[in-house]
Amino acid sequence: MRRSPSWRPVLAIVSLVALALSGCSETSEKSTPAAPPQGGFLRIGQVGTTGTLNPYAGGGFDIYANIFPFLIQFNLETVEIEPYFATRWTTSNDGRTWTFKTQPNARWSDGQPMTARDAAFTLNMTTRFKDGPTANYASYVNFLERAEALDDQTVVLHYDRPVGAVLPQAGWVRILPEHVWGPLAAGDGQGIKGFENLPSEGKPVVSGGPWMLTKYEKNEVTLFERNPHYFGPRPALDGFGVRYFADRDALVTALKVGDIDAIDGVPPSAAEGLKSAGFVVESTPGIDYHALDINPNPEKTRHKEILNPTVRRAFEHAIDRQQIAQVVFSGYASPGAANIPPANGFWHNPKVVPLPFSPDEANRLLDQLGFNRGPDGVRVANGEPMSYEVLLQPADNREFEILRSGFERIGVKLTPRPLDRAALSQAQRAPNGKYLEYDFALSRGGSGGFDPDFGLSTFTCEALGVINNSGYCNPAYDQLYNQQEAAPQSERVPIVHRMQEMLNEARARVVIVYVDQIDAWSKDWSGFQESPRGMFSTLSPKTLTSVHKVAK
Amino acid sequence: MRTRYILRRLVAAAVTAFVAVTLNFLLFRAVPGTAVSNLSAVPDASPALRDALIREFGLDRPKWEQYVLYMRELAQGNLGISYDNRQPVAANLATALGNSLPMVALGVVFALILATVTAVLAAWKRRTVVDYASTGAAIVFSSFPTHWLALMLLIMFAGILPSSGTSDPFLINPSFWERTWDRLSHMALPSLTLALSLYGGLAVIFRSALLETLGEDYVLTAKAKGLSDWGVLRKHALRNAMLPTTTMIGLYLAFMVTGAILVETVFSWPGVGRVIFQAVLDRDYPMLQGAFLMLTLSVVVMNLVVDLLYFKLDPRIAA
Numbered sequence: 001m002r003r004s005p006s007w008r009p010v011l012a013i014v015s016l017v018a019l020a021l022s023g024c025s026e027t028s029e030k031s032t033p034a035a036p037p038q039g040g041f042l043r044i045g046q047v048g049t050t051g052t053l054n055p056y057a058g059g060g061f062d063i064y065a066n067i068f069p070f071l072i073q074f075n076l077e078t079v080e081i082e083p084y085f086a087t088r089w090t091t092s093n094d095g096r097t098w099t100f101k102t103q104p105n106a107r108w109s110d111g112q113p114m115t116a117r118d119a120a121f122t123l124n125m126t127t128r129f130k131d132g133p134t135a136n137y138a139s140y141v142n143f144l145e146r147a148e149a150l151d152d153q154t155v156v157l158h159y160d161r162p163v164g165a166v167l168p169q170a171g172w173v174r175i176l177p178e179h180v181w182g183p184l185a186a187g188d189g190q191g192i193k194g195f196e197n198l199p200s201e202g203k204p205v206v207s208g209g210p211w212m213l214t215k216y217e218k219n220e221v222t223l224f225e226r227n228p229h230y231f232g233p234r235p236a237l238d239g240f241g242v243r244y245f246a247d248r249d250a251l252v253t254a255l256k257v258g259d260i261d262a263i264d265g266v267p268p269s270a271a272e273g274l275k276s277a278g279f280v281v282e283s284t285p286g287i288d289y290h291a292l293d294i295n296p297n298p299e300k301t302r303h304k305e306i307l308n309p310t311v312r313r314a315f316e317h318a319i320d321r322q323q324i325a326q327v328v329f330s331g332y333a334s335p336g337a338a339n340i341p342p343a344n345g346f347w348h349n350p351k352v353v354p355l356p357f358s359p360d361e362a363n364r365l366l367d368q369l370g371f372n373r374g375p376d377g378v379r380v381a382n383g384e385p386m387s388y389e390v391l392l393q394p395a396d397n398r399e400f401e402i403l404r405s406g407f408e409r410i411g412v413k414l415t416p417r418p419l420d421r422a423a424l425s426q427a428q429r430a431p432n433g434k435y436l437e438y439d440f441a442l443s444r445g446g447s448g449g450f451d452p453d454f455g456l457s458t459f460t461c462e463a464l465g466v467i468n469n470s471g472y473c474n475p476a477y478d479q480l481y482n483q484q485e486a487a488p489q490s491e492r493v494p495i496v497h498r499m500q501e502m503l504n505e506a507r508a509r510v511v512i513v514y515v516d517q518i519d520a521w522s523k524d525w526s527g528f529q530e531s532p533r534g535m536f537s538t539l540s541p542k543t544l545t546s547v548h549k550v551a552k
Numbered sequence: 553m554r555t556r557y558i559l560r561r562l563v564a565a566a567v568t569a570f571v572a573v574t575l576n577f578l579l580f581r582a583v584p585g586t587a588v589s590n591l592s593a594v595p596d597a598s599p600a601l602r603d604a605l606i607r608e609f610g611l612d613r614p615k616w617e618q619y620v621l622y623m624r625e626l627a628q629g630n631l632g633i634s635y636d637n638r639q640p641v642a643a644n645l646a647t648a649l650g651n652s653l654p655m656v657a658l659g660v661v662f663a664l665i666l667a668t669v670t671a672v673l674a675a676w677k678r679r680t681v682v683d684y685a686s687t688g689a690a691i692v693f694s695s696f697p698t699h700w701l702a703l704m705l706l707i708m709f710a711g712i713l714p715s716s717g718t719s720d721p722f723l724i725n726p727s728f729w730e731r732t733w734d735r736l737s738h739m740a741l742p743s744l745t746l747a748l749s750l751y752g753g754l755a756v757i758f759r760s761a762l763l764e765t766l767g768e769d770y771v772l773t774a775k776a777k778g779l780s781d782w783g784v785l786r787k788h789a790l791r792n793a794m795l796p797t798t799t800m801i802g803l804y805l806a807f808m809v810t811g812a813i814l815v816e817t818v819f820s821w822p823g824v825g826r827v828i829f830q831a832v833l834d835r836d837y838p839m840l841q842g843a844f845l846m847l848t849l850s851v852v853v854m855n856l857v858v859d860l861l862y863f864k865l866d867p868r869i870a871a
Binding site: 259 | 583585599600601602604608633638644647703707711722817822830
């Protein structure tokens, strides 16, 4: 019998080919997503003031993060360190030498080459003058002896001891163009701080980040344009401007009437109103918190009962964190306890949790200690009424009222003493940096960035009188701090977790709530990458690079 | 006689300025909190930063030495360097003054016009509904908290008039008229707020002065001679009522240099008022000393000008 021709193998082959071709086109579509619409100028509003355009003279950290590159950057979602101007790095076995490879063929916005020599220059200048003009970056170059550029793509950092936290410290120094700043670093470096670093004669500030600064009017506006020579992903926007407002109501009104397109830092009370008005409102867990400092100084002269750990536990039971989060922050905050917030990812210790709001438990603890109530309902401890003054900024008054109500239920009287920030710092440290007088203070703190190093440093003995407002000083804690600074990145995490436990046990600073970062924008725009510090951020140069106008 | 009068006034002005400068120096250092405690509270601050700031600002020297240094530099026209941005105080103040003066001047002019119209109307139609309504409105506006008034106007005119800044920074290549209109429209709300909060006090004083003048014998004589009510007001009463009002106008003009703190805050106007407010928070002593020196000199000069104006306005003084 003659067999009929079989079409099945041919059909199978054709089907396979067709399947393969469709898979390729899908892969092509996935590997090259449609580019967002290019162009457009975004107008951002923010409450605050501009500092200066000179990184060594003061504030403006969010400006520098967008115009000057760093060696490393942080992934906004995982908090992991990623390459930026440095493409890769290695450490010597003894931890004292770090070698970074930098981006090839990079250029500053004026077209001059941007090389490892600029990184070496910046780090050496910062190190050389860290007791003078560059002092505000002194902690970034701890133990750094010198930076050496071996060639245009290699910079080597030499330390006088093993340092594990090099990436979040030296890796986070804003790299400056040597051809601009070199002459200022001559001699005693006194020219460094006085340099205004302004756009001039129609030329922008020499920049190396995704943006270049083209216009600056102090406390009014800063304008940025896309840097044509940026080595990273090309931003979709032509540019953006940041307008500075002194009043929150004026800021919100400006968005509603279309004077601006976006707000970096929406006041919690305005968020729902903006949503109802048709704006996009996004909140991200922040890296900042509100807290109650309880003086831990054993040398304090009055009210020594507050040094008792049981008394401190009772005080924490009297704090209604949920009510503060709902009433003061309109729900845009979450109760917390650890000094490194959850927004810091794996650095946060999840085992450190707040004590529940329980006036009954607080009363039981204080009754056990024999601190009975007087005729006015206020408990008496060591012959003195448990009546304390709380130092606070006027803006924290609502928070104070909730605290006062909770403490009243446990027979403790609180009275407010409103002060502005500078006076409050001084009052906490009084007299003369000895931390003898204050009992309570409503404070603010945070991790300071994605890396916990700064946040942890605010509790060291060395930081007393500088940025340590609570007065906490524990040699064992300091030892751990030094250990985590020297340890390789992977070994730092358990040390950092232990430090949070120590701080929680001491209750020198009782974290109340972690505050969300809230941003809002018009629906005409899209592509914002949220960060715990907002869209115009000190934490990453990436937050605005994908922003674009919505295609209509 | 006149020369001696002027010389006496000049010497008094110089002494006043010296005392005010010294008091300024001491006063800001008596306020709790220091510039260092503020400026060293930055991310990644360190003891090295605090020590460097103390040295840089000369705060490690005894107070008397700081005072002598300050007075010596002042005598050479050097107001010092701002702790905030490390730029000359004079340059910072000049920029801020350039922003404040036009806005405040417009507000003061509006206030003067409103006050004059209110006072004249009230005096002319005294003890009628017009008098009670206009005087009542003046008192009500002067009792409104300035900050609240500013916010109300901001909300009322949202979308109609700009609510912040001195100009639209996002305007691209504007023509001269576009830029002028832009600046004037930005100035409208802050100037109007200032005018409404200032005119009330001035109107009440001016009205009282007018009523007192209208009760004089020479006014009765003028009426008896057949002069109309409006003629009496214009030719006799207004000029004589200007005397007590001139002092107040002089003070208003003197205080123009300090801007208007609350108005500038609500409307985010980068003027002297806002600079002073921020300098207080930052404990920026050189900026505060510079701003208050500017105010002191302005008040002293305006007082002198007013005193000299009295020669022209009041023949009794020259005699």
